[in-house]
Amino acid sequence: MKARKLAIVGATGAVGQEMLKVLEKRDFPYDELVLLASARSAGKKITFRGKEYTVQELTENAFEGIDLALFSAGGSITKKFAPAAVKAGTIVVDNSSAYRMDPEVPLIVPEINPEDAKKHKGILANPNCSTIIMLMAVYPIYKLYGVRRLVVSTYQAASGAGAAAMQELEDQAKAMLAGDQPPTEAFPFPLAFNVFSHNSSLYPENGYNQEEVKMVKESHKILGSSNLKISPTCIRVGTFRAHAESIHLELEKEGDLDEIRKALSSFPGVQLKDDTEKNHFPMPLEVSGQDDVYVGRLRWDLDDSEHKNLQLFCVGDQLLKGAALNAVQIAEIL
């Protein structure tokens, strides 16, 4: 689909800004571009591809004549304005969690389930960043052997909580290095030189936080199967924009490391980075700004002669494959 008139909703946010860069880098086709944001940001000027745009206020009438809108606003903003967009004939690709688990809304990782995109009724959802990065690393292995159980612990960057959180990490580090109290507004606790359980709220009935439950439910929807048992622990670390994940897989069938390496290397959007000699594996500092998800530390459990228990470590840019890039890729397959 060639979107004649394209809108970015939440254009001034961390993900919105990355979306613009991704559109430029991929030379995404459009005739006209409209940048929308909250009243607070309306009126701001953004220069994009040599042209100056004035950010317009997001209202229910803003979607007249717009063919495609990439939403990167919070869930409640999306819930409020996406129906108006659909009513106006706009196709919505939404980055929030608002519609991800709606059975009428396809949830897409283009390298994994692009065919689901065809079933859309106006809205398509972009999965949670941790879910996308995990599935990119695991899906090539899942396809080969099946996976019975997945235990994952995340090392999540500040960017997942937006531009203000990234700035806060920087301000905190500066304050702490100067011996001052670190500011904590975006996050409940200091993230600089610290690690804490993910700041999304917890379900009292089971002790899981929202981020962890997203990783389970969204993965099942994307894979089209809830057979895979997933045990997630989501943790924030003091990095700026790339998420790392330590993953343990129990395969259904005996695996082969050479075959796994080959499958990962040839999978679009995945890079193998597994240099045991130089102890050089995927790292947030090196993966920041990269489109692909990097995978390394591939190894069997120490006692596993059956080759069914695999460990790996992966890193992906939260703002790119975890958000903006995946959303633009969804728009591309439409």
Add this chain to the structure above:
Amino acid sequence: MKARKLAIVGATGAVGQEMLKVLEKRDFPYDELVLLASARSAGKKITFRGKEYTVQELTENAFEGIDLALFSAGGSITKKFAPAAVKAGTIVVDNSSAYRMDPEVPLIVPEINPEDAKKHKGILANPNCSTIIMLMAVYPIYKLYGVRRLVVSTYQAASGAGAAAMQELEDQAKAMLAGDQPPTEAFPFPLAFNVFSHNSSLYPENGYNQEEVKMVKESHKILGSSNLKISPTCIRVGTFRAHAESIHLELEKEGDLDEIRKALSSFPGVQLKDDTEKNHFPMPLEVSGQDDVYVGRLRWDLDDSEHKNLQLFCVGDQLLKGAALNAVQIAEIL
């Protein structure tokens, strides 16, 4: 045992310095104290409990008349000087990995296997920091139900690589915040605002690093059983001195969360910190400088009606319970 004459080997290092603080805090009994270090540090003055000590050079003759020596030097230094100490009649409590897997050397976590200490033949070993912190959190549960499999991902602080590494993390953060290249001498990659696979060297035959293999082998020795399958992934994060660990357990018998909480709360050296309402769990910034290992995020797998798959998150000060405190506790039970 009342150590009349006590020596600290490696007194100027990060762990040695913590050992002095622990001795003072616990009012460890001795009549005379000798501080030993490499020729490079010999001659330095250290004031301890109001008295000035001159650091003496570590030589094979330094142990004459010394009853107890707490070693916190590297493995090769220990291998060179511990035999001379034992020959001089000194009991050695060693913090390095040099003798940990020696079948003649007890490997002790005083809350777990104090009875093993009696079997010593002159040398007792202090386990690896990640091993101690993990076992403190897991042992009360292991005792209740047995554990079939343990999957652990670590979030390890700079302190595990010594005082120079802690300083490097600070220098790196300052350099990066100023837009400069971060120095990397203690670590192969920048640790500030980053995460990387543990810097210990890897075994090419299985892809594990030394730190991970220590966690497996030492745990088996301390528990006196190699039935427990352990799948470790050791990762460094940009924190200064407390290690965090995300742990998934497959229990042998059905567990009960109230019983687990009670067992953890009443276990010496463990604190339960599991406030799901305020999303407040163990954090390196809060646990730094604390003697105890903090445990939280206790929950069953989402699909686990059998209550056999448990997740938890724990944090312990790497320099204290992970090193200096545990070593002094070993000396106390002698």
